Amino acid sequence: MFRKVLITVWNSDISPRFDLTSEVVIVALDDQMSVIQERTVVLPHASAEELCHLILTEEAGLVICGGIEEEYHQYLTWKKVEVLDSVMGPWVRALEQFRAGELAAGSICYDGGSRQADA
Amino acid sequence: MDSCPDPEVAGLFKSPVVLSALLEPLPLGIVLVDPERRVLLMNQALEALTGFTRDEVRGVPCYAVLRGNVCMHQCPVLEAEAGGQPIRREGDLINRGREKISVRLTSVPVRDPQGALVGFLETFEDIRLLQHLNEKYHQPYSFGRLIGRSPKMEDLFRILPVVARTDSSVLITGETGTGKDVVAEALHQASGRAKEPFIKVNCGALPETLMESELFGHTKGAFTGAVGDKPGRLRLAHNGTLYLTEIGDLPLSLQVKLLTFLDDKIVYPLGSTRGFQAEVRVVAATHRHLERMVREGRFREDLLFRLNVVRLHLPPLRERSEDLPLLMDHFLAAFSLRFQKKVRDFSQEVRRILQTYPYPGNVRELRNIVEYAANICQEEVIKPEHLPVYIFENASLSEGAAPQKEEAFLPPLSEVGSGTRGMNWPEIERRLIVEALVRSKGRKSRAAEILGWGRSTLWRKMKQYGLNS
Numbered sequence: 001m002f003r004k005v006l007i008t009v010w011n012s013d014i015s016p017r018f019d020l021t022s023e024v025v026i027v028a029l030d031d032q033m034s035v036i037q038e039r040t041v042v043l044p045h046a047s048a049e050e051l052c053h054l055i056l057t058e059e060a061g062l063v064i065c066g067g068i069e070e071e072y073h074q075y076l077t078w079k080k081v082e083v084l085d086s087v088m089g090p091w092v093r094a095l096e097q098f099r100a101g102e103l104a105a106g107s108i109c110y111d112g113g114s115r116q117a118d119a
Numbered sequence: 120m121d122s123c124p125d126p127e128v129a130g131l132f133k134s135p136v137v138l139s140a141l142l143e144p145l146p147l148g149i150v151l152v153d154p155e156r157r158v159l160l161m162n163q164a165l166e167a168l169t170g171f172t173r174d175e176v177r178g179v180p181c182y183a184v185l186r187g188n189v190c191m192h193q194c195p196v197l198e199a200e201a202g203g204q205p206i207r208r209e210g211d212l213i214n215r216g217r218e219k220i221s222v223r224l225t226s227v228p229v230r231d232p233q234g235a236l237v238g239f240l241e242t243f244e245d246i247r248l249l250q251h252l253n254e255k256y257h258q259p260y261s262f263g264r265l266i267g268r269s270p271k272m273e274d275l276f277r278i279l280p281v282v283a284r285t286d287s288s289v290l291i292t293g294e295t296g297t298g299k300d301v302v303a304e305a306l307h308q309a310s311g312r313a314k315e316p317f318i319k320v321n322c323g324a325l326p327e328t329l330m331e332s333e334l335f336g337h338t339k340g341a342f343t344g345a346v347g348d349k350p351g352r353l354r355l356a357h358n359g360t361l362y363l364t365e366i367g368d369l370p371l372s373l374q375v376k377l378l379t380f381l382d383d384k385i386v387y388p389l390g391s392t393r394g395f396q397a398e399v400r401v402v403a404a405t406h407r408h409l410e411r412m413v414r415e416g417r418f419r420e421d422l423l424f425r426l427n428v429v430r431l432h433l434p435p436l437r438e439r440s441e442d443l444p445l446l447m448d449h450f451l452a453a454f455s456l457r458f459q460k461k462v463r464d465f466s467q468e469v470r471r472i473l474q475t476y477p478y479p480g481n482v483r484e485l486r487n488i489v490e491y492a493a494n495i496c497q498e499e500v501i502k503p504e505h506l507p508v509y510i511f512e513n514a515s516l517s518e519g520a521a522p523q524k525e526e527a528f529l530p531p532l533s534e535v536g537s538g539t540r541g542m543n544w545p546e547i548e549r550r551l552i553v554e555a556l557v558r559s560k561g562r563k564s565r566a567a568e569i570l571g572w573g574r575s576t577l578w579r580k581m582k583q584y585g586l587n588s
């Protein structure tokens with residue numbers, strides 16, 4: 001049994017905006033939270049609707065992203081996709097924290113120590 | 120990233136002051152960032168806008184906190200650094216509450232006395248209200264081919280889309296040339312019946328017997344010359360819209376038949392006992408005063424009530440003079456394009472003339488005037504000599520006088536005329552004819568229209584009362 005996590009990426013950070021994301025990293029994790037597959041998908045153009053479509057077709061169970069509009073958040077939640085939004089920092093570090101069970105919505109993963117903003 | 124003591128501004132006032140105390144009361148969102156774009160200080164207004172507190176995000180790159188669209192594509196901080204000048208942009212940000220907010224942001228490079236870059240000051244102004252007002256101002260002042268910006272037209276544009284979505288009967292009133300046909304067609308196009316037929320019937324165009332066959336259809340042999348079955352307009356409009364223009368001219372006998380149809384929605388063609396259930400939305404229009412016609416027994420009250428479910432009155436052009444420049448420019452652009460002319464504007468003199476002209480023919484007359492001028496004009500600007508001559512004749516006639524109102528909307532002649540007590544009918548009728556002739560400035564066709572008669576009836580009556588000129 002594995003779980004797919006989709007992370008919106010901008011440069012090496014979590015993309016500040018869900019709707020302006022043109023690159024995502026899709027990671028498959030096993031039960032022990034080990035990475036069994038990781039791939040990068042570059043979108044032809046940034047679009048919140050198309051990104052939602054990709055998330056559903058990839059059957060991702062979790063999305064890690066930055067700012068997302070309420071309607072897309074609600075849509076994904078309704079489609080039973082967990083969304084950790086307002087996450088800031090390098091995506092690699094965010095993934096590490098998630099695997100360690102320390103990531104939550106609003107987490108700040110920049111240098112200087114991880115913090116948890118009130119989500 | 121930990122909370123730090125508030126920095127102070129020294130050397131400006133008598134004693135040092137806390138910087139945040141200066142920034143806090145300002146209604147503008149302000150953030151100070153270091154040269155690596157990491158947040159140093161935010162004021163309360165920006166905390167409210169973004170939903171993050173300064174202590175949470177101190178040391179975090181500003182793009183991750185502000186989440187503006189410009190941050191990702193045209194970072195104003197980088198541009199300000201490159202150009203050395205303040206950069207102003209309009210865009211949007213998504214705050215922590217997952218709300219997209221329109222903002223105007225300004226990024227200013229901050230330098231030390233030696234000119235070295237020490238950071239940036241960014242301000243954020245919430246422009247949602249401004250944008251809302253702007254959208255209201257720039258909303259398309261149109262519905263279908265009907266355009267206008269006057270309060271009366273704005274009211275119409277507000278209700279027309281709502282009316283279009285219903286199946287209720289609509290009665291459109293207004294003087295000639297105000298756009299009744301345009302509204303009827305636009306209502307159909309904006310309705311759920313847009314893909315179904317839009318059938319227009321002019322109730323004043325055909326004699327009574329032909330009109331009945333036209334509206335309801337006939338079967339073969341129903342009358343002499345009925346060589347085949349003919350579906351009426353009502354049947355042709357099945358699932359669509361039937362537009363009855365000049366409904367005030369519909370003969371009384373047909374008014375009864377139309378009323379029956381409106382009640383049970385079944386069409387019985389002439390000569391047939393088999394009905395056809397027609398699902399039709401009826402839109403009627405008239406330039407006549409139907410309530411007055413009801414009082415005079417020329418229009419059935421029950422038919423008026425059935426048609427008058429939604430009443431739309433189109434104001435005459437003289438009551439929406441603020442729309443004149445808009446309409447003039449609209450028609451000029453349309454005709455220049457159609458005739459492939461280079462005409463692009465009106466001279467000031469022409470604008471003045473057209474602004475003061477009374478337009479008895481309303482928007483249709485204005486369109487005709489502009490069409491004529493666009494045709495005649497060989498230059499880029501329309502001058503007075505390009506306008507139709509009759510404008511100047513009418514202008515001299517109407518100078519100083521209020522524009523002539525459509526007679527159909529004036530009080531009845533019998534109310535205008537006073538002192539008829541004790542007079543017999545021929546005397547009253549003679550007086551009515553004279554009043555109508557005075558009002559129509561001697562034009563017999565107009566006088567006949569005012570009286571609701573045909574021209575031949577007026578001619579016969581004038582001869583009878585010895586009124587021939």
